Amino acid sequence: MGLYTEEHNIFRRTFKRFLEKEIQPHLEEWEEKRLVPAWFFTKMGEQGYLAPWIEEKYGGAEVGFEYSGIILNEISKLDVGLGTIICVHSDIVPAYVASYGTEEQKEKWLPGASSGELVYAVAMTEPNAGSDLQAITSTAVKKGDTYVINGTKTFITNGMNAGITVVAAKTDPKAIPPFKGVSLFVVEDGTPGFIKSRKLDKVGIHNNDTAELVFEDCVIPAANLIGEEGKGFFYMMQKLQQERLVCAMVAQGGAERILEETVNYAKSRKAFGVSIGNLQHNLFKLAEMATEVELGRTFLEDLLADHISGKDVVTKVSMAKYWISEMVNHIAYHGLQIHGGYGYMEEYPIARFFRDVRSLTIVAGTTEVMKLIIGRNLLRD
Template identity: 55%
Template sequence: MKHPYLQEEHEIFRKSLRKFLEKEAYPFYEQWEEERIIPRAFWEKMGAQGFLCPDVPEEYGGSGVDWGFSVVVNEELERVGSGLVGIGLHSDIVIPYITAYGTKEQKERWLPKCVTGEMITAIAMTEPGTGSDLANIQTTARLDGDHYVLNGQKTFITNGIHADLIIVACKTDPSAVPKHKGLSLVVVERDAPGFSRGRKLNKVGLHCQDTAELIFEDCRVPKENLLGEEGKGFQYLMEKLQQERLLVAINAQAASEKMFEMTMEYIQSREAFGKPISRFQNTQFKMAEMATDLEMGRAFLNQLIAEHIHGANVVTKVSMAKWRLTENARRIATECMQLHGGYGYMEEYEIARRYRDIPVASIYAGTNEIMKTIIAKNLGL
């Protein structure tokens, strides 16, 4: 049966990427977890091999391939560890804002270095007092001559420590009615005066992923760094959140499949009462339930990815996938840890890390409660 979006060239690409990761990522991942950061050298190696931003047009240094290649990259990175999520954010969440809304000059200035890994990106939406309610963002950007002057704080920013280029959601018209019409996107570069980084946040999981607070104190940014048009920031965010949430669903599914694989291997080798624990009916039932959820999740996800690649508006289905597949992943992490017994609670076993890493997927990119609200609204309720 023909795959909804993968072709032979995608699988050749996957083999090449997997070989690269077996050499450059798997042996070092635990070290990165302990050091609480992924070295920039790894980003540059990814870029040198064409594994960053593969869908960026060739004129800006990318490969110009379809988004199926990005799906492959994100699945393989997730198999290494969830802490690599910042790479997917760079390639498939931040860069699409620049390719879609940037001027030719902005694309020429930023995209080539983003493709090589010389320049790492982030997007700053969340604030200490504002999460899902984007219209109530408090960070402001006031036009002063040839510069915007930014004031405010952002938090929970993925790639916050490494980032050289940050798309900041801010209010250029604080008095706009309705509020969301005053929102714009301004790109802040690493050396912008008045920009500083706060704490690198100490998280329950995703230890090697650098998450930080960002601070803007009379931060001066050239007005040429406005992305798109003033007042259209909220519209741009809504247009791009579909792909961001789909990416979270893809990673959740890949993590679930990986946890299932490692648990299958463990239950077949671990013995109790004179036989492998895979022979016990409770174990078999648990594995059967998880296998069914994985098959159904994968079938829905693959079709959804294909529709997204073809430009369909699949906001409702993406919200369903983001909610259901992240909840599946949380449940599978719990079940798999339980089947590992006491060893599942030991840090030397990968399932312990997976158990810590997966819960945040139901929170970021819009909480699962927000996903249900979107689904209900689009059902006409």
């Protein structure tokens, strides 16, 4: 039996109807405004579509992670930008609080993740440190019962909308090896010295806000430290597995939609007296695209089952993140080509998907970094 039961299928259909009715009509407006409104989160939250894995006592639905998989798949089929927003808000950031937070932190912050009243972001990357996270230079200095944070973060998804941001900073900048000096903190919106300095202009995923954040003598309560000092890098490496898994899910959703759009177009468009899908080159291209999409889907379903059962998935997650995010770009290139000139026009969804999926080989660890992890694990085993 596969991972999904009839109950999951009913949930999927209900969520799909919700997206069509409540979200789809606003896509264009949000794309133009380059931001989703706060009600997007609360509307999703009201229906139980945000972070459904969170325990009931903290406001969640406490269901299996496969429900996150369904939500990400369907929302990314609608729009990859929204898929990215939701995976960060629901499945990436609150996991730090849920896994390493104190009881008080969980009670304070997790209910807002489920209701959508508190949008979540995570700030690791800095202008001079992305793949090499140990090299971050933001600092958090303990002063009495506070920490004072200084530094700049960039490319932060949900940065503008966020009510809380999990921030990586060095509590011991001289630590050797350097990763031992990294700690994680929660910084709440409105904290003096926390400046949402710039909404960045991106190639795609326009509805998704990506920000630069500045910390200038930003004083936070010492109680906002997540887990223990010096363990931040370890926590990130643990949680990056789920982060990469959900990014692969977003990519897979995008690929499934691109295939569907392309097949439909290839059936309806005529050239030389036949549907263009019947021209042998296009027919073979469609066959290749469908095969790759199916391989991605089955690999991901298997990986999700392993992740849920608590297996060590580091190598497989890296494979999925690398292969599926490259695959969706490949599919988008050929899907757009099959659409001909219309594929380059904004009125066709393929144009937006083509732009949007480009981000996926970079976010949450680049393709090259994924290959490093896979290769090193192969040599180690």
